[in-house]
Each structure stands twice: as C-alpha cells, then as structure tokens.
Amino acid sequence: MTRTPAQPHSVPAELRPYLQEAVHRARAVCGPHLVSVVAVGSVALGDYRHGRSDTDVTVVVDEPLPERTLSDLATALAHPALPCPATGLELVVYDEDFAARPSGEGGYLLDLNTGPLLPSRVSFDPAESPAFWYVIDRSVAHRSGLPLYGRPPREVIAEPERADLLTAIRASVREHSAAEGHLADNRVLNGCRSVRFCRTGRWQAKRRAAQAVAASEERFRPLIAAALRSYERARDAATALPATEVQTFLAWVAERVDEAAAAAGAGRSDRAGDW
Structure with missing residues (x-):
C-alpha cells in the first residue's frame, strides 16, 4: 500500500x-x-x-x-x-x-x-x-x-453514477438559486461549472468554466464577466450582482441540467431496449 x-x-x-x-x-x-x-x-x-x-x-x-x-x-x-x-x-x-x-x-x-x-x-x-x-x-x-x-x-473513491451526479448538480443549482449564505459571484461561477459538466462530462475550475460559458452564451456574457471580476477580490470585498439577472441565469442553468438528465435517461432506456 x-x-x-x-x-x-x-x-x-x-x-x-x-x-x-x-x-x-x-x-x-x-x-x-x-x-x-x-x-x-x-x-x-x-x-x-x-x-x-x-x-x-x-x-x-x-x-x-x-x-x-x-x-x-x-x-x-x-x-x-x-x-x-x-x-x-x-x-x-x-x-x-x-x-x-x-x-x-x-x-x-x-x-x-x-x-x-x-x-x-x-x-x-x-x-x-x-x-x-x-x-x-x-x-x-x-x-x-x-x-x-x-x-x-x-x-x-468511486465515481458516482451519472444519474446521481446530475441529481446532485440540480440540487446544487436549486441551493444557489435560494441564495442563502452564498456570494453572488460564486453562485454564477458554480452555475457555469455545472453547465460545463453537463456539456463535457468533466469538472473544470470555476473561472475556466465561466470563460467557456461566456464565450458561447452572449446574453450572459456581461453577468459572467462581472462575476469573474468580483471573484478576483477577497471574499469580504466581493461586489453585488443584479439579483434578477443572477436568478435568470440560474434558471437557464437548471434547464441545461434537466436536459442533460433527460438525455441520460433516454440513453438508459435505449440500452435497455437493445438488451
């Protein structure tokens, strides 16, 4: 050992x-x-x-x-x-x-x-x-x-099943949507990381994930850029972000997670049918 x-x-x-x-x-x-x-x-x-x-x-x-x-x-x-x-x-x-x-x-x-x-x-x-x-x-x-x-x-340490991971990610997005105890910039960056996992199947650092989502999603680019700037500051100096925009973004993230979960479920059904 x-x-x-x-x-x-x-x-x-x-x-x-x-x-x-x-x-x-x-x-x-x-x-x-x-x-x-x-x-x-x-x-x-x-x-x-x-x-x-x-x-x-x-x-x-x-x-x-x-x-x-x-x-x-x-x-x-x-x-x-x-x-x-x-x-x-x-x-x-x-x-x-x-x-x-x-x-x-x-x-x-x-x-x-x-x-x-x-x-x-x-x-x-x-x-x-x-x-x-x-x-x-x-x-x-x-x-x-x-x-x-x-x-x-x-x-x-075993890798959880993808279905369990997607359930966990959806619960994480729900938690960040509630906002209690979470900085706004971290809520946005965690949302970006969730989207990147759903799209790539890999975990990325928050800032790298945020840059990738900002590059592909023009409408959220200003919010993500603001979150990245805030994240560069110390935790007790983080800046506020528009609450409505953060909620809209997290609702979009939740939809992406739900789509990934539905696709995973459909894939399991197809494999069951082949069997």
Whole structure:
C-alpha cells in the first residue's frame, strides 16, 4: 500500500505547511486506520486563490471509527488550534467500504467546517446535510483528487453514477438559486461549472468554466464577466450582482441540467431496449 505524501510543488505554497500538519494530525488520531487524505475543490482543479478559496479535503479510513475518535480528529484540526491560512477548511471523512462504491448519498462519518471565514460545523450524521455536496466532491476526488497521503484517490473513491451526479448538480443549482449564505459571484461561477459538466462530462475550475460559458452564451456574457471580476477580490470585498439577472441565469442553468438528465435517461432506456 502506498503511503507517500503528495509532491510539495503540487500543493499551493500558501497551503503546504498547513496541509502537511493536517495530514500529520490525521495520522496521529486515526493511526493505522487512515487509508487516504485527498485534496479536492479548487486545490485539486488548479484554481486555488489565496484570500478567496477555502480548502476541501476528503479523508478515507478503513472502518467506521468511533464517534469519540472522530471528535478527537475534529478537535485536532479545528481553527484556531490549527490555524487555517485559507478562508476555511471543509473536511469530510468516509469509511472505505462506502467510499469504494458509487452512491448518491452523503454517507460521511464526519463533516467538519472550520476556519477564519467559515461558520464552524461538526456533524457525524449525514442526514443533517443535503447529499449533493458530498456526491459532487466524491466525483471531483475520483477524477482529479490530489493525493496528500495514502492510496491514490481512484483506488479508494468511486465515481458516482451519472444519474446521481446530475441529481446532485440540480440540487446544487436549486441551493444557489435560494441564495442563502452564498456570494453572488460564486453562485454564477458554480452555475457555469455545472453547465460545463453537463456539456463535457468533466469538472473544470470555476473561472475556466465561466470563460467557456461566456464565450458561447452572449446574453450572459456581461453577468459572467462581472462575476469573474468580483471573484478576483477577497471574499469580504466581493461586489453585488443584479439579483434578477443572477436568478435568470440560474434558471437557464437548471434547464441545461434537466436536459442533460433527460438525455441520460433516454440513453438508459435505449440500452435497455437493445438488451
């Protein structure tokens, strides 16, 4: 079993000491049960922006750990006991059996949010959270995850089925349409990333996805350009975007996701008929 950390140059310089220490603490708490530690989100997709991005980490352990151990892990990684240099840390722990099979469920053992600009959260019950966040993150982890420790992501984290992914993306768009707790620029850029996944079957960094959608969709080009300009600013300096335009754009995104889901369903029916 491979137990080597990621190459230092593959991790943004601002995060290297922090993520190395996070892995060290995870090993200290989990011991031989630790299978893999994987960076996902903007770090994995090569678009981490210091002062704007948080850092997303997926941990896999070889069996469901006692809640006491998981609580100890959350305490060991909580800001400011371990000062987070990003806007926050979003860390999710799965057991190996769950992570190894495709699923549209949340399925986590621990969900930890902590950091200077992130509301603190510790959950041991996946029923407390919408499943879509975790389904999307596991897809990113499988396809693009950056190994920080242990076995490669593709060996331990399964890709969710496309139908489950599209359901998760649709729920994500619905969440961003509600607007609660989300910056307007991030709502627009996440919408662009959803459209690009539906069109290409690949996850792209938000800014790259936004540039591609802006190039093909002239009517949304000014809104996307404004979102990109705002995204260049620190999170607490983000600019407001026209609420009606954002809602119109997200409604258009939802239609694209629904079309992709319908096409996927039709493809399954055709294959069933051939059988």
